[in-house]
Amino acid sequence: MPELHPFLAIDLAAEADRIVEAMRRSVRGTMKRKGAVLGLSGGIDSSVCAALAVRAFGADKVMGLHMPEADSADETLELSQLMADSLGIDTALEDITPILEGAGCYRRRDEAIRSVIPGYGSGWRSKIVLPSVVDSDSFRVFSVVAQPPEGEPIKVRLPLHAYLEVVAATNFKQRTRKMLEYYWADRLNYAVIGTPNHLEYDQGFFVKNGDGSADFKPIAHLYKTQVYALAAELGVPAEICSRPPTTDTYSMPQTQEEFYFSLPYDRMDLCLYGVDHGLTPEQLAPELGLQAEQVARVYADIAGKRKASRYLHLSPQLVGGAGVGPE
Amino acid sequence: MSIIETVTPNQLTAADVEAQLRGFIVDNFFVEDELDARESLTDAGVIDSTGVLEVVSWIEDTFSVVVPDADILPDNLDSIARIVGYVMGIAGA
Numbered sequence: 001m002p003e004l005h006p007f008l009a010i011d012l013a014a015e016a017d018r019i020v021e022a023m024r025r026s027v028r029g030t031m032k033r034k035g036a037v038l039g040l041s042g043g044i045d046s047s048v049c050a051a052l053a054v055r056a057f058g059a060d061k062v063m064g065l066h067m068p069e070a071d072s073a074d075e076t077l078e079l080s081q082l083m084a085d086s087l088g089i090d091t092a093l094e095d096i097t098p099i100l101e102g103a104g105c106y107r108r109r110d111e112a113i114r115s116v117i118p119g120y121g122s123g124w125r126s127k128i129v130l131p132s133v134v135d136s137d138s139f140r141v142f143s144v145v146a147q148p149p150e151g152e153p154i155k156v157r158l159p160l161h162a163y164l165e166v167v168a169a170t171n172f173k174q175r176t177r178k179m180l181e182y183y184w185a186d187r188l189n190y191a192v193i194g195t196p197n198h199l200e201y202d203q204g205f206f207v208k209n210g211d212g213s214a215d216f217k218p219i220a221h222l223y224k225t226q227v228y229a230l231a232a233e234l235g236v237p238a239e240i241c242s243r244p245p246t247t248d249t250y251s252m253p254q255t256q257e258e259f260y261f262s263l264p265y266d267r268m269d270l271c272l273y274g275v276d277h278g279l280t281p282e283q284l285a286p287e288l289g290l291q292a293e294q295v296a297r298v299y300a301d302i303a304g305k306r307k308a309s310r311y312l313h314l315s316p317q318l319v320g321g322a323g324v325g326p327e
Numbered sequence: 328m329s330i331i332e333t334v335t336p337n338q339l340t341a342a343d344v345e346a347q348l349r350g351f352i353v354d355n356f357f358v359e360d361e362l363d364a365r366e367s368l369t370d371a372g373v374i375d376s377t378g379v380l381e382v383v384s385w386i387e388d389t390f391s392v393v394v395p396d397a398d399i400l401p402d403n404l405d406s407i408a409r410i411v412g413y414v415m416g417i418a419g420a
Contacts, residue, residue, distance in 0.1 A: 139379045139399050157396050159387075160380040308375040 004229045005266075005287070007273050012233040015226075016052065019218050023056040026216050027191045033215070035061030037185045038193040039177050040091070041248060042079030044240060045195040045219060048227050051234040052218050053193055054087045063184055064091040067177045069100055071251040079240055086237055092184065096176045105172035112165035113144055116156045123149035127250035128158065128166060133262035133301045134294040140301070147252060173249060174210025191215040197224045199268055203261070203302065204309020212312060223269040262298045263288075271298045339418060344411045351385050352407070364408040369401070379404060386410070390418035 004010075027033050036053040040046050053062045064084045068077050077093075084091045100106060113120045120126070126146040131138055142163050147153040158166065178192075185192045194214025196206055201220040206212035219227055224245070231241050245256050245265055261268045267288050274284040274295070281295035288295060345364070353360045356373050368374045374382060382404055383394050394417070403413040 137401060138397075139401065139404065140376055141380055141383075141399055143396075157399075158380075160377070160384045163380060164377075304369065304375060307372060308377075 004225055005270060007277075007287075008223050008226055008269060010226055010229075012230055015222075016055065016230060016233060019052055020056045023052065023216060023218055027057070031191050031215060033185075033189055033191040035063070035188065035190040036193045036216075037063045037065065037181050037188065037190045038195065039067055039181055039211075040064045040080035040083055041195075042076045042083065042240065043243065043245065043248075044224075044227055044231055044236070045197055045200075046080075047083045047236045047240050048231050048234060049193050049195045049218055050083060050087055050089065051231075051236060054089060055234075059088045060090075061190070062087070062089045063188060063190060064089050065177075065181060065184060066091055066093045067096050067180060068093075069095070069097045069173060070106065071249065073246065073248050073253070075243070076248055079243065082237055083240060086235070094180050096173070096180070099176050100172055103172050103176070105169050108169035109166050112162045112169065113146060115162050116144060116158060117146050117154055119148070120146050125251040127252040127254040127258070128163075129155075129254070129258040133297050134290060137297060145252060153252075170249060171207045171210055174207035174212075178210050178213050185215075193218065194220070196220050197227045198222050199224050199261070199265060199272055202272060203305045204312045205256075205261070206312065208312045223273065224265040225269050262301045268298075271295065272302060275299055275302050339415065341411050341415055344414045345407060347389065348385075348407060348410055348414075351389075355381060355385075362407060364411075365406050367401075367405050368407075369405055382410065386414060386417075390414060392418050 023036075027036065035057045038046060038049055038053065040050060050062065050064060064080070064087075066077055066080050066084075081091070110120065113126055124146050126144060128142045128144050130140045130142055133140065141157060143155050143157045144162075144166065145153050145155045181192045184190070192213075192215045194211070194217040196211070196217060197219050198221055200206060201217065219230075222230065228241060246254065257264060263271065267290075270284065270287055273279075274281075281292040281299060285292040285295045349360050349362075352358060352362070352368075352373065356378065358373055362368075362371065362373070368378070379399065383399060386392065386394055398413070398417075402409060404410055
């Protein structure tokens with residue numbers, strides 16, 4: 001776990017108390033719900049949110065869901081159960097593979113990959129990747145990397161239609177999980193907790209009406225390194241704190257830098273902080289060990305993602321005059 | 328019939344390509360045809376990363392060429408003038 005940079009220093013105990021108080025006020029006071037449901041991924045964000053929910057509502061009022069599917073990493077279930085056990089909360093195992101098969105998630109994705117790699121089929125693994133921001137000024141367009149059961153990976157740029165199809169099909173995963181979270185929330189009269197951190201929330205690293213949907217997002221204001229620091233404060237098991245962030249969405253291992261962000265999260269946090277606080281690339285570059293020109297590229301990428309994610313954050317638009325009447 | 332369909336690649340002129348491109352941009356990205364040819368399409372909010380793919384697909388489909396990965400650069404694709412110059416280089420040579 002990286003050290004918390006002085007730019008990002010916060011009073012962790014006070015911050016935990018502030019979040020817990022806000023969760024109680026919103027979920028119990030405003031929503032009139034009795035507790036919280038959340039998906040457990042074995043990652044740092046959902047683990048911290050679970051620990052905060054237990055502080056807010058008690059272990060007997062928090063429901064954790066394990067929702068693995070065919071492409072999930074082996075350690076995902078192991079780590080999410082470790083977190084649930086450490087908190088003493090109830091959990092349910094919802095293997096979403098049959099739902100995804102029924103919806104055609106894997107078939108649609110595989111057909112799209114086959115349109116650019118005709119040999120792609122049973123036993124192959126795949127992921128989509130972006131080029132580096134800091135080392136090149138090329139536009140960031142996705143390529144698919146596919147590996148046959150016995151052979152070297154093949155990398156091919158995705159044309160527009162194949163790219164959109166792969167993403168659309170894969171988004172079934174996040175939307176299926178959210179559907180199940182709301183099933184459990186309705187059943188228990190609980191609220192759904194969303195787990196994005198500030199980096200993910202600001203940069204649109206979520207699926208609309210998938211993991212982007214929730215009743216309360218307790219860490220959406222915290223940089224990722226602050227979430228790690230809070231994890232230590234809340235006693236999250238070391239195995240979870242030391243797990244590198246992963247999308248856990250594609251069958252080949254995929255880092256968040258390959259899929260979305262320009263830099264590893266600790267340096268990405270500082271760049272977002274720099275943008276948020278008006279630091280020039282020249283001022284921030286020494287903190288990152290990068291050239292100012294490289295930081296400027298990351299700043300441009302941040303600005304571009306903010307623009308592109310405006311649609312993701314937009315609530316349903318109404319024609320003037322439509323709305324909900326007074327209580 | 329469009330201008331492009333009436334000429335062979337060797338007869339392409341920059342004016343033909345720009346007219347076709349402006350039509351594509353107006354129809355596809357819902358903007359007025361008042362863009363300065365040298366204005367950055369990303370800075371102006373006309374295209375994002377998906378938009379870049381749309382532009383690449385348009386070039387490939389319209390001019391029956393393949394845009395190599397190494398060519399997907401702002402220098403080639405981030406303004407009307409740059410796209411026209413790139414198309415003239417790859418399709419009109």
